[in-house]
Amino acid sequence: MPSRNILVINCGSSSIKFALVNEGQSSFPLQGLAERLGSPEAVIHFESTAGKESVNVPDADHQAALAQILPRVEEAAGGHLDGIGHRVVHGGEKFFASTLLNEETLAGIEANIQLAPLHNPANLSGIHAAMNLFPRLPQVGVFDTAFHQTMPEHAYRYAVPDILYKEHGVRRYGFHGTSHRFVSKRAAEMAGVPVENSSWLVAHLGNGCSTCAVVNGESRDTSMGLTPLEGLVMGTRSGDIDPSLHNFLHNTLGWDLAKIDNMLNKESGLKGLSGLSNDMRTLTEARKQGHEGAMLAFEVFCYRLAKSLAGMACALDKLDGLVFTGGIGENSAVVRARTLDHLKLLGFKADDEANARCTRGVAGEIQAVGSPRVLVVPTNEERQIALDALALLDA
Ligand SMILES: Nc1ncnc2c1ncn2[C@@H]1O[C@H](COP(=O)(O)OP(=O)(O)O)[C@@H](O)[C@H]1O
Ligand SMILES: CC(=O)OP(=O)(O)O
Numbered sequence: 332m333p334s335r336n337i338l339v340i341n342c343g344s345s346s347i348k349f350a351l352v353n354e355g356q357s358s359f360p361l362q363g364l365a366e367r368l369g370s371p372e373a374v375i376h377f378e379s380t381a382g383k384e385s386v387n388v389p390d391a392d393h394q395a396a397l398a399q400i401l402p403r404v405e406e407a408a409g410g411h412l413d414g415i416g417h418r419v420v421h422g423g424e425k426f427f428a429s430t431l432l433n434e435e436t437l438a439g440i441e442a443n444i445q446l447a448p449l450h451n452p453a454n455l456s457g458i459h460a461a462m463n464l465f466p467r468l469p470q471v472g473v474f475d476t477a478f479h480q481t482m483p484e485h486a487y488r489y490a491v492p493d494i495l496y497k498e499h500g501v502r503r504y505g506f507h508g509t510s511h512r513f514v515s516k517r518a519a520e521m522a523g524v525p526v527e528n529s530s531w532l533v534a535h536l537g538n539g540c541s542t543c544a545v546v547n548g549e550s551r552d553t554s555m556g557l558t559p560l561e562g563l564v565m566g567t568r569s570g571d572i573d574p575s576l577h578n579f580l581h582n583t584l585g586w587d588l589a590k591i592d593n594m595l596n597k598e599s600g601l602k603g604l605s606g607l608s609n610d611m612r613t614l615t616e617a618r619k620q621g622h623e624g625a626m627l628a629f630e631v632f633c634y635r636l637a638k639s640l641a642g643m644a645c646a647l648d649k650l651d652g653l654v655f656t657g658g659i660g661e662n663s664a665v666v667r668a669r670t671l672d673h674l675k676l677l678g679f680k681a682d683d684e685a686n687a688r689c690t691r692g693v694a695g696e697i698q699a700v701g702s703p704r705v706l707v708v709p710t711n712e713e714r715q716i717a718l719d720a721l722a723l724l725d726a
């Protein structure tokens with residue numbers, strides 16, 4: 332049987348990422364697709380992304396961008412597609428594993444729109460567009476939240492009146508589960524430890540950032556909550572703040588909920604603290620030039636990350652290692668070193684040379700002698716999504 336191809340579609344709030352994944356290859360044959368899209372990353376953006384080598388479809392919404400791009404994706408696949416895998420951000424409590432998409436499961440995703448208003452409608456646009464263009468292909472939904480459905484109740488409940496959970500689903504769900512699942516499994520392979528008897532701390536640091544405690548291949552706690560706003564400092568998201576900030580801003584400045592929500596999701600994090608950029612590359616350069624905002628944003632980012640990882644350690648009985656992943660985790664030796672500095676009490680220390688070597692897709696161990704293991708593991712959410720889709724096609 333020839334090896335099969337899965338098209339992976341990840342519809343974010345302002346970009347869409349495509350990947351063509353072949354089951355027989357360890358890296359995906361993005362080349363043809365990327366060339367046809369005119370974008371090495373096979374990413375299309377609707378917002379101005381100066382300097383990014385990607386296809387820009389300015390002022391388009393998801394439907395318009397997909398209508399323009401999907402036929403080119405179809406051409407790139409050369410008619411050899413066996414299924415489509417979609418990233419779906421919020422699966423609520425309904426989805427604890429990836430699932431074939433049909434009328435019933437789509438209704439389940441729609442029911443979670445309230446919980447992820449920025450993400451789920453975008454994900455649904457991708458699904459509907461793909462179903463229209465490829466009506467005969469099986470389509471699979473892979474949920475960010477699914478991996479975290481194994482969290483114990485004491486980790487996922489908020490200390491608010493019970494009825495808010497029982498009747499309105501107010502609880503911690505967690506996100507980036509596909510990445511945490513992929514890299515913790517890879518870490519176990521790299522370390523030669525059986526996944527089913529392993530314990531990891533994972534830091535996924537991209538535009539969105541989260542930590543996770545993974546025990547025997549299952550999530551036991553994670554830093555994101557009801558929505559992807561809770562937890563770490565991120566590119567434009569604040570992460571944890573005092574919940575009374577809403578009241579304070581309303582009473583003192585007259586801000587309404589929409590304005591506060593927008594500020595916390597889009598104007599905060601690295602961008603808000605630095606007053607310069609949400610991009611860690613820009614901040615790393617500016618920090619070297621002595622830019623005060625960039626220095627502050629960097630320090631707060633690393634300290635809060637270390638604090639979250641130390642908290643996640645409560646969910647572990649032993650530690651096989653700490654894993655860094657995502658664009659920042661995979662590439663920024665200075666973020667890794669500064670974060671480990673704050674974790675001295677847990678015995679962590681980086682080996683400077685090994686740390687500097689791990690960048691641009693190079694995986695490896697970066698701890699100094701005597702420190703618990705620290706791994707840099709490139710994530711591959713697209714590949715994990717394709718593997719899940721293939722498993723469901725076989726079921
Ligand atoms: N060499 C690098 N040094 C520091 N940060 C980097 C480097 N390369 C990428 N990044 C950062 O990674 C982040 C984007 O991560 P990525 O995982 O690609 O995002 P997304 O969550 O959108 O998939 C940005 O903050 C970017 O600056
Ligand atoms: C859920 C989430 O934060 O996703 P991303 O990192 O893609 O924004």
Ligand SMILES: [Mg+2]
Nearest residue numbers: 537538539657
């Ligand atoms: Mg990402």
